[in-house]
Amino acid sequence: MKLLVLGGTKNLGRHVVEAALASGHEVTLFNRGRTNPELFPSVRRLVGERAAPGVLATGEWDxxxxxxxxxVRAVSLSASVLRDRCGFYTFMSSIAVYASKTTAGMTEYADLLPWPEGAPEDEFTMDLYGPSKVRCESLLTATFGDRTAAVRSGFVVGPYNPDFGNWGWALAHGLPMECAARPDQPIQYIDARDLAAFLLHLTISRSSGPYNAVGPTHTMTDLADTWRSAVPTRPPVNWHPTEDHFHLPHDGTNDGTFQLTNTRALTAGLHLRPPIETARDYITWVHNGNVPPAPPH
Known part of the structure; x- marks a missing residue:
């Protein structure tokens, strides 16, 4: 297939492009050309801004x-250019779209966040992150109908990705693991490679609608024990570090966000590797001389 990836040179995007190329697809990248421009030298590149996506009018993609x-404004502009130039549009959304942060077992059809009255559509703030993803999903559905999918994920773990990078770094260097979240905090994450494969699968199969692309729920204690078991000598866990890498409230007001139902995604073809495999691969990646990137926000 002819695939267009918007972004594609950092974090999860690298895995998407790697998976697409490994499957023999013809890939075009559209980005500003500033992040890791040396990657994927054989791939066609379109350089431009999301706010001025006119260069996308030069091609067509499956x-x-x-x-x-x-x-929101940038996604709307890109969608308007691509509406009649692509067969299917897969959007990387977020588990931050849900209105409730405490309800366990939410499906993709739980209530979503409203758009704040008067909020700007061309400015990014963390307060608008969830509402912006909701609004983008809505406008893409209005533009493409059943030719679009929204993939909602949270923590994405693996090479090139910052989430849980402090654990991978600590275990690779024999240091104590740090976790400022409470030990019984429910948590869901997904391996970046599994998520990339799912994004590609949905696009190829043209499977529309929203999907909770998350793994099973663990407690932080159980997950930490799994990661610690990936090395010969298990280090201790510091539950009261000076730096908080997770930014999760201790009062349970965000627990529901990490107890989502992933049945629809699993039925659609999401495959999840066990956490121990993710941990071992991350540690190996660090041992090979790589440094986990800093969180984006």
Missing amino acids: GVIDMSGFL
């Missing part, structure tokens, strides 16, 4: 995978 859709 599928689009949008890894850089944060601003």
Whole structure:
């Protein structure tokens, strides 16, 4: 297939492009050309801004995978150009779209966040992150109908990705693991490679609608024990570090966000590797001289 990836040179986007190329697809990248421009030298590149996507009018693609859709205005502009130039549009959304942060077992059809009255569509703030993803999903559905999918994920773990990077770094260097979240905090994450494969699968199969692309729920204690078992000598866990890498409230007001139901995604073809495999691969990646990137926000 001819695939257009919006972004594609950092974090999860790298895995998407790697998976697409490994499967023999013809990939085009659209980004600003500033992040890791040396990657994928054989791939066609379109350089431009999301706010001025006119260069996208020069081609047609079987599928689009949008890894850089944060601003509502920018996503709207890209969608308007690509509406009649692609067969299917897969949007990387977020578990931050849900109105309730405490309800366990939410499906993709739980209530979503409203758009704040008067909020700007061309500015990014963390307060608008969830509402912006909701608004982008809505406008893409209005534009593409059943030719679009929204993939909602939270913590994405693996090489090139910052989430849980402090654990991988600590275990690779024989240091104590740090976790400022409470030990019984429920948590869901997904391996970046599994998520990339799912994004590609949905695009190829043209499977529309929203999907909770998350793994099973663990407690932080159980997950930490799994990661610690990936090395010969298990280090201790510091539950009261000076730096908080997770930013999760201790009062349970965000627990429901990490107890989502993933049945629809599993039925659609999401495959999840066990956490121990993710941990071992991350540690190996660090041992090979790599440094986990800093969180984006």
